[in-house]
Every structure is written in C-alpha cells, then in structure tokens.
Amino acid sequence: xxxxxxxxxxxxxxxxxxxxxxxxxxxxxxxxxxxxxxxxxxxxxxxxxxxxxxxxxxxxxxxxxxxxxxxxxxxxxxxxxxxxxxxxxxxxxxxxxxxxxxxxxxxxxxxxxxxxxxxxxxxxxxxxxxxxxxxxxxxxxxxxxxxxxxxxxxxxxxxxxxxxxxxxxxxxxxxxxxxxxxxxxxxxxxxxxxxxxxxxxxxxxxxxxxxxxxxxxxxxxxxxxxxxxxxxxxxxxxxxxxxxxxxxxxxxxxxxxxxxxxxxxxxxxxxxxxxxxxxxxxxxxxxxxxxxxxxxxxxxxxxxxxxxxxxxxxxxxxxxxxxxxxxxxxxxxxxxxxxxxxxxxxxxxxxxxxxxxxxxxxxxxxxxxxxxxxxxxxxxxx
Numbered sequence: 001x002x003x004x005x006x007x008x009x010x011x012x013x014x015x016x017x018x019x020x021x022x023x024x025x026x027x028x029x030x031x032x033x034x035x036x037x038x039x040x041x042x043x044x045x046x047x048x049x050x051x052x053x054x055x056x057x058x059x060x061x062x063x064x065x066x067x068x069x070x071x072x073x074x075x076x077x078x079x080x081x082x083x084x085x086x087x088x089x090x091x092x093x094x095x096x097x098x099x100x101x102x103x104x105x106x107x108x109x110x111x112x113x114x115x116x117x118x119x120x121x122x123x124x125x126x127x128x129x130x131x132x133x134x135x136x137x138x139x140x141x142x143x144x145x146x147x148x149x150x151x152x153x154x155x156x157x158x159x160x161x162x163x164x165x166x167x168x169x170x171x172x173x174x175x176x177x178x179x180x181x182x183x184x185x186x187x188x189x190x191x192x193x194x195x196x197x198x199x200x201x202x203x204x205x206x207x208x209x210x211x212x213x214x215x216x217x218x219x220x221x222x223x224x225x226x227x228x229x230x231x232x233x234x235x236x237x238x239x240x241x242x243x244x245x246x247x248x249x250x251x252x253x254x255x256x257x258x259x260x261x262x263x264x265x266x267x268x269x270x271x272x273x274x275x276x277x278x279x280x281x282x283x284x285x286x287x288x289x290x291x292x293x294x295x296x297x298x299x300x301x302x303x304x305x306x307x308x309x310x311x312x313x314x315x316x317x318x319x320x321x322x323x324x325x326x327x328x329x330x331x332x333x334x335x336x337x338x339x340x341x342x343x344x345x346x347x348x349x350x351x352x353x354x355x356x357x358x359x360x361x362x363x364x365x366x367x368x369x370x371x372x373x374x375x376x377x378x379x380x381x382x
Contacts, residue, residue, distance in 0.1 A: 064095070065093065065094055065095040066093075066094045066095065066121045066122075067094060067096075067097065067098060067118075067120050067121060068089060068094060068097045068098070068120055068121065068122045068123075068124055068147070068175065068176060069097065069098040069100065069114075069115030069118060069120040069122075069123050069124065070098070070099045070100070070124045070126050070149070070172075071100050071102060071108050071111040071112055071115060071123065071124065071125050071126065071127075071131065072099055072100065072101050072102065072126045072127065073102045073107070073108075073126065073127030073128065073130075073131045073151065073152075074101045074102070076126075076127045076128060076131075076151035076152060077126065077127075077151055078151075078168065081126070081168065084168065084169050085097050085099065085126075085172060087169075088169050088172045088173055088176070089172075089176065092173065094176060097124075098115065098118055098120060100114055100115060102127065102131060106134075107127075107130050107131055107133075107134050108125065108127075108131050108132075108133075108134035109135075109137070109138060111135070112125075112134065112135040112137075112138035112139065113138055116138065116139075116142065116144060120144075121144075121145075122144070122145045122146075122147050122175055122176065122358060123135060123145070123146060123147065124146075124147035124148070124149055124175045125146065125147070125148055125149070126149040126151055126168070126172075127149075127151050127152060128150070128151060128152020128153065128154060129152055129154055129155065129156050129157060129200075129201065129336050129337060130152070130336070130337070130338060131151075131152070132146075132148060132157055132158075132200065133198065133199060133200055133335070133336045133338075136185065136198065136355055137185075137197075137198040139356070140198060140351070140354050140355050141354050143356060144356065145180050145356040145358045146355060146356065146357045146358065147172070147174070147175025147176070147178070147357075147358045148161070148163050148171065148357070148358075149171040149172050149175065150163060150165055150168075150171060151168060154268075154337070156201045156202075156265075156267070156268060156336075156337075157201055157265075157280075158171075159267050159268075160201070160266075160267045160280055161181075161183075161280065161357060161359050162359070162360065163359065163360070164360070164368050167368075170368055174358060174360045174364055174368075175358050176358075177364060178358040178359050178360050178361060178364060179358070179359055179360070179361040180356050180358060181281070181356070181357050181358075181359045182281065182353040182354075182355070182356055182357075183280040183281050183353070183355050183356075183357050184264055184280055184281060184282070184283060184350050184351060184352050184353060184355075185198050185199070185200055185264065185350075185351050185354050185355050186198070186199050186200070186203065186262065186264045186285055186349065186350050186351065187199075187348070187351055188203050188262075188335055188346065188347065188348050189345075189346070189347040190333060190340065190341075190343045190345065190346060191343065191345050192345060192347075194345075197335055197340075199264070199335045199336045200264055200265075200280075200336060200355075201263065201264060201265055201337075202261055202263040202264070202265075202274070202275075202336065202337075203261070203262050203333070203334065203335045203336070203346070203348060204259060204260065204261040204262070204333070204334050205243075205259065205260045205261075205325060205327070205331050205332070205333050205343075205346050206241060206257060206258055206259035206260055206290075206331050206332065207235060207238070207258045207259035207290065208259050208261060208334065209259075209332035209334035209339060209340075210235050210331070210332040211235055212332075212334050212337060212339050213332045213334070213339035214234070214235065215230075236295070236298070237294075237295065238258065240256035240257055240258055240291060240292075240293065241256065241257055241258070241327050241328065241329060241331055242254070242255075242256050242327070242328040242329075243255060243256070243257055243325055243326065243327045243328070244326045244327075245260070245287075245289075245323060245324070245325050246323065247287070247318055247320040247323050248320050248321055248322055248323075255289065255291065256291060257289055257290060257291045258290050258291060258292060259288075259290040260287065260288070260289055260290075260325055260346075261274070261287070261288040261290075262285055262286070262288075262323060262346075262348040263275040263278050263285070263286045263287075263288065264278070264280055264285065264350070265278050265279060265280045266278035266286065272305070272306075273308055274288065274305065275288060275317060276308040276310060276317075277310070281352075281353065283321075283352035284320070284321070284350060285319070285322070285323065285348060285350040286317055287317065287318045287319075287320060287323050287348075288315065288316070288317050289315065289316045289317075289318070290314065290315055291314050291315075291316075292314045293314075297313070297314045298314075300312065300313025300314045300315075301313065301314050301315055321349065321350050322347070322348065322349040322350070323348050323349075324345075324346075325345070325346045325347070325348075326344060326345055327343075327344045327345070328344070329344060330342040330343055330344045331343065331344070
C-alpha cells in the first residue's frame with residue numbers, strides 16, 4: 001500500500017507532472033458556462049467587433065485584410081471549430097482563415113511551412129503541446145507571430161503564457177488581437193553531431209522519459225492518467241545512472257541521477273512549479289537533477305518539489321545557457337512530452353527571444369476575466 005501511494009505521488013509530481021500535463025485525460029464538457037452558451041446560444045446577440053480603444057487590436061493591412069493560418073489537430077478540435085474560427089476572424093475584420101489539418105505522421109511541420117509560404121500575418125497552432133512544438137519550430141527567427149489555441153489536455157506552454165484555457169474562441173481572439181511578445185526557445189541535440197530539435201517547455205533524460213515511453217497506450221485509453229502511475233510504479237525503484245554534466249564553460253561534474261530535466265519554463269498542471277521561478281523570457285535554461293537512491297529518498301524529492309526548493313533533498317536546479325549531459329549508458333529521452341528513444345548524449349541550449357508569440361494585453365485580459373465577449377454565431381460549447 002505504501003509503495004502504491006508513493007508511486008502515485010512521485011509519478012504525479014516528478015516524472016508524470018510533465019506527462020500528465022501533455023496527455024492526461026480530462027473532460028472538456030464540464031467547462032464553465034459563459035455568456036452566449038447553452039440554450040441562449042440558439043439566438044446569440046450580434047458579435048462585438050474589436051474595441052477601437054484597444055491598442056492591441058490589429059489594423060487592416062495595406063492592400064487588403066489580414067489573414068491567419070490555423071494549423072489544426074483535427075483529433076482535438078470541437079466539431080464546430082472551423083465555423084467558429086471563421087466567425088471570430090470575420091468579427092475581427094480579418095479574412096477567412098487558412099485552416100490546415102495535421103496528420104498522424106506529421107503533427108505540424110509541413111503545415112507550418114505551408115502557412116509561412118502563404119504569407120499570413122499569424123500562424124495559430126490549434127491543438128495540444130504536440131502540435132504547438134513543431135509549428136513553433138518553423139517560426140523561430142522568422143518574426144511571424146505564433147498564436148495558440150489550446151485544445152489539448154496539458155497545454156503547458158499556454159499555461160505558462162497565461163493564454164485562456166477551455167475557451168477556444170477567446171484564445172483565437174488573443175491570437176488575432178493580442179500583443180506580440182518575444183520568448184526563448186531551447187534547442188536539443190541527441191548526439192554530438194545530431195539533428196537540432198526545438199523544445200518550448202521541458203526536455204528530460206531518465207525516469208520521466210522512461211515513464212512516458214513505457215506507458216501502455218491501450219491502458220491509457222481505458223484509465224487515462226492512471227496508466228502513467230502504473231508505468232511509474234514499475235520504474236520507481238530503478239538504478240541511478242552515472243552521468244557527466246557540463247554547464248556552460250565550467251568543468252564537467254560527475255554524478256548519479258534518476259532524471260535530468262531541462263526547462264524553458266516551469267509551470268505544470270495544478271499550479272505546481274516544477275522549476276520555481278523559470279520564465280519563458282529570462283534567457284535561462286533551468287536544469288533539474290533528481291537523484292534519489294532508494295524508496296525513502298523519494299519522500300525528500302516530493303518535499304523539495306512541493307516546497308518549491310531550487311536546492312532540496314535529492315534535487316538540485318542549476319541555471320545555465322547550455323548543458324551537455326553524457327551518460328555511461330543509454331537512457332530514455334523526451335522532448336516536450338514526446339518520447340524520442342534512447343541516447344547517452346543530450347545537449348540543451350537556450351535561444352533567447354527567438355520566437356514571437358501572441359499573448360493577451362491588459363484590455364484582452366480584462367475582457368476575458370469579465371467574460372464580456374459574446375460567442376460568435378455558429379459556436380456551441382456542448
């Protein structure tokens with residue numbers, strides 16, 4: 001019983017905090033009612049257009065209307081999403097959106113390239129973090145803003161950017177009318193001369209990645225996030241791995257770990273901050289080392305994470321610009337929750353201010369808090 005309880009806590013707080021946040025099953029039907037939903041949606045009032053006093057509202061582009069491209073994960077989208085997106089764009093004075101659906105073998109890379117080639121004013125990733133990452137990767141250093149309509153179950157980047165959750169039409173309005181903000185991205189290489197990968201939230205080597213890679217998909221379909229607990233309980237008592245870590249230009253540091261996480265931001269579900277103080281625009285990569293030796297040590301790990309300690313019991317967070325991790329044996333690795341196989345090498349480096357994201361300005365935040373936006377015609381929240 002104790003082992004089961006500890007496995008649950010550790011799985012939630014460390015290895016699974018990232019995994020649950022990206023893929024955990026939760027219902028979206030219980031969203032709070034808002035003006036224009038439910039029975040009243042049958043005859044909604046006319047949508048309000050952009051507030052002329054709102055400095056974040058875009059002006060018409062010279063020679064025509066502005067246009068958004070929406071890279072849409074159709075598995076995550078509400079049945080009425082296309083009609084709702086078109087309605088939001090019309091009320092904002094934008095042209096009909098270019099909607100490009102992702103595919104099972106391509107979660108957004110080619111779709112983002114197509115959007116850029118079309119010369120749109122903003123590229124919106126509508127889906128979970130697995131959609132946001134490949135879209136954002138194509139926008140790095142282009143200056144074209146990324147909008148986010150969080151349709152996943154974790155939506156970690158949206159949480160860290162304070163983008164409204166559970167209301168796709170409001171998130172899309174933010175993508176159209178919001179403020180352009182520069183944020184950092186992080187780059188990862190899985191071998192010394194390997195391909196460059198971008199991640200936006202966290203990348204991990206060891207326990208957290210092993211849990212995500214070993215979770216049974218069929219079980220996950222049946223019981224949701226409890227499947228991660230089952231996988232975590234099997235991985236909990238594994239051996240520590242010997243690794244060498246080189247932070248920036250410092251001398252390598254040898255230690256034994258269960259997990260190493262590099263983070264661009266630290267907020268996950270439930271208000272938990274896995275990396276206290278980490279921000280998407282601070283130009284810092286925060287590296288969390290988790291090194292319990294036995295079952296009892298995991299209690300110290302839990303206390304350190306819950307207590308938001310940057311240096312705690314069997315945990316340590318080191319800020320840097322670049323870290324190179326070389327392991328004695330190959331370990332599981334994940335990027336923003338996506339398992340990427342095994343490697344004995346992981347290099348991570350921060351790329352400050354390289355991505356432009358569209359976030360809510362003060363006026364948009366006020367309207368979201370006040371829930372004073374009518375829902376566009378054609379949108380239902382059932």
